[in-house]
Amino acid sequence: MTLLTMLAVVVIAILRQRSLFGVVILSGIYSFLIASVLIALDAVDVALTEASVGAGMSLVLLLSTLHLVKTSEIKPWRSNLLPLATAFVVGAAVVWATLSLPPFGSPDAPIHKHVGPRYLQKSIEETGVPNVVTSVLADYRSFDTLGETTVIFTAGIGVMLLLRGRRKRGAK
Amino acid sequence: MSQLIAQLPALQVVVPLLGAVLVAFCRGGRTAYFVSLLVSLLMPVVSGLLLWQAIIAGPISYHLGGWQPPWGIEYHIDVFNGLVLMMVSAVGALVMPFAWRSVADEIDEDKQAWFYCMYLLCLTGLLGIAATGDAFNAFVFLEISSLSAYVLIALGRDRRALLAAFRYLIMGTIGATFYVIGIGLLYVVTGSLNIVDIGSRIAGAAAVYPHAVIAALAFITVGLGLKLALFPLHVWLPNAYTYAPSVVTAFMAATATKVAIYLLARFAFGVFGQAFDFRTLPVADIILVLSVAAMFVAAFVAISETDLKRMLAYSSVSQIGYITLGIGIANKPGLTGSIVHLVNHAMMKGALFLALGAVVYRIGSARLSDLAGIGRRMPWTMTAFTIAGFGLIGTPGTVGFISKWYLVAGAFAAGQWVLVFLIVGSSLLALVYVGRAVEVIWFRDTGPAAARATDPPPSMLAPILLLMAAVVYFGVETSLTAGIAERAAALLLGGLP
């Protein structure tokens, strides 16, 4: 609960922060907090991923970008009303949707009754892997993971395509 | 042989993926091109066989990794997505011969190999979305196609292409995230990710958690609405299509938004249609209103555009309005019109954008003022352009007429007389913007920019003429397109009339 509250505080800080460097560092803090929350929620694999991929890698990339663009100040806000309204409508929609959901941590929720349990019961028998997240990731739903690897591949080639080669001033 | 047939669903997606991997190893553009060409030409064969199987033997279910759905991921191919696969791969194959010279002209030489890699990845992603029967798998492939699309757009020569790509990235990612929120809500209330399985469980879930189900519908609609450029979420589209390289514009305009529409229709009828009568939901009305707004507002903007590429981009937004209109009407003729327009619009826009690509290849501009009298210089290209343009209006004898015929029939059947007039009215607007272009192209004196232009080499002209032929052929012989679309609509609507 404390962690969750801290998350909210960090987001407010990011909102108000005018220095770009500050924003980037805060986003790193944010990622590590999320990773801690995820551990509390039993999602250790996800937490490790968020800490390495989310916090580590995107922080490195953000800082490299800052180094390249050499801008540190953010201009003051633009008109606020429309974005604020949009964001709140989305939030309200989720509130409305989640109020009727099963309470937190209840074992009777539908997701614990269908599909999920089979992985827990059969993982060792069928795949010999006790870490169920790994067996689902790399076997039961391994096609998703192939897609995910392809996403990384796409981003890698894409970024190199954009950043490699001689730079040309705006062609026009 | 039967072994091979059984593996077709996987091949449909895995072959372009492997192609992209091979291309990524290439250094030179030539090898990369030939691998891509081979793969792209193979794809329509595969999807043709799949569609044929789906027609004669009913839906195909392919279990990836050998795991039974809903535990594993399933490829579920019926008449509807068979048709979508066919369309995507056919367009993918047709733009490849065109690409050789056009890409050589527009993309730096050292980037060509990876350009083709991105192109194949985009194709992989689109085919993957269309083929999959798993809601989350669709998201993963949606991201593959989107990420590659952002890069492809950013490779345009104008620096504005960069900003267009960035904005598309922001809006596309918000859209994809909305889609994931919707999937998450559905998963929490049904416990499943398989689209068919969710459909069979959703009625029970809607009884217990009605709010979550409705919100899921809203999130999926808005998320996919961003991807498919549903008015007013279309703001990324005109700039992206205008500044992207010609081949990319032609390919994306014909396929990318269509696949998102396919997914929306699949969810609207295949999932939520199992719990509610889609027509009674406010979502259907909202889609109707927005579609009509798109048909008119975007067409008005198209009329005032001076850049033909941009005009056609707005025309796309307007035409997407027709497709979503059929989804909003949600009866059999209406939905048939929607599905058949999905395919027909791909042919027309493919032909139009490729013809423009040929113009850009010759004179380096697509501004209306530079095109004065170009019809006499590039007669074949411009004939194709004109005929496909007539298709947009809905002239009898072209595919556009068939789509509108079904849409009007759907509006009649639903008792929505106003819609009939609106469809006709919007066609008049199309007449204005197409007519304006046609007038400049054929009836003005040849300007200095157009004077030196000639028809492009056969490798570029052939795809354009083929698409033109398709626009006419399927405008007369409708059993293949509209016939299949009718079956697909019947399948989606299930018990509904």
Place this chain on the structure above:
Amino acid sequence: MEAVHTLINHYNYVITIFLMVGGLYIVIARGNMVKKLVGLSIFQTSVYLLFISPAKILGGTAPILDPAYSVYSNPLPHVLILTAIVVGVATIALGLALTVRINEAYGTIDEDEVLEKDPEP
């Protein structure tokens, strides 16, 4: 009392939604592209919590099978979110590369300033 009870039961959701609104607001309202991308990643991260929270069973443990435990949290959402995180980072990387290129072409990374230099027709 009822309301407080509901709030506590759904505290995860409350914070998730706050993060979602905040992230989305940063994305839409900010002209600075790097900050937009940071907002985008906050928005995406909030979705991770939306998925992971329902997977938790009180008294359960991480889904790594061991004879000492019998109740585990649901592994499937974890797998999905692992995928989503990776996809998110890929998107951010691409967005940053575009930002760098825009900065080279325009000399600024503020969307408004870019639009001033290249007005929309």
Place this chain on the structure above:
Amino acid sequence: MKFDLILRIGTKLILPFILLFALYVQFHGDYGPGGGFQAGVIAAAMVILMSLTFGINTAQRVAPRAMVERMVPLGVLIYAGTGVAGLLMGRNFLDYSVLGHGAHARELGIFLVEAGVLVTVAGTMCSLYYAFVERGR
């Protein structure tokens, strides 16, 4: 920074342990948290740290750019190749059961695809870093 002794020696000391940790995360992924994605990033982190303390040229001697760029598609090739093995043996794509008997085949399949993921992720992360850094030159 190039002459900061503590930093240089400290980095040298820590580098092998980062690599060891990456390998642990990779190969212990069956029994504890971890897998190809996390290990790939940690391995790439080693290269990035090296480049931060010793300069990018040193890092590129250890992990040459041409190599990491080839790793990007190579990993996907390993992954998809594992899947194609299923296809060639007459089973479905990504069906690992053709690789051996019972659960062992599955374990082998998981090992192979995780290796593919490691290669792609490590390659991509290094390539991304190089691409950004070299743009600044």
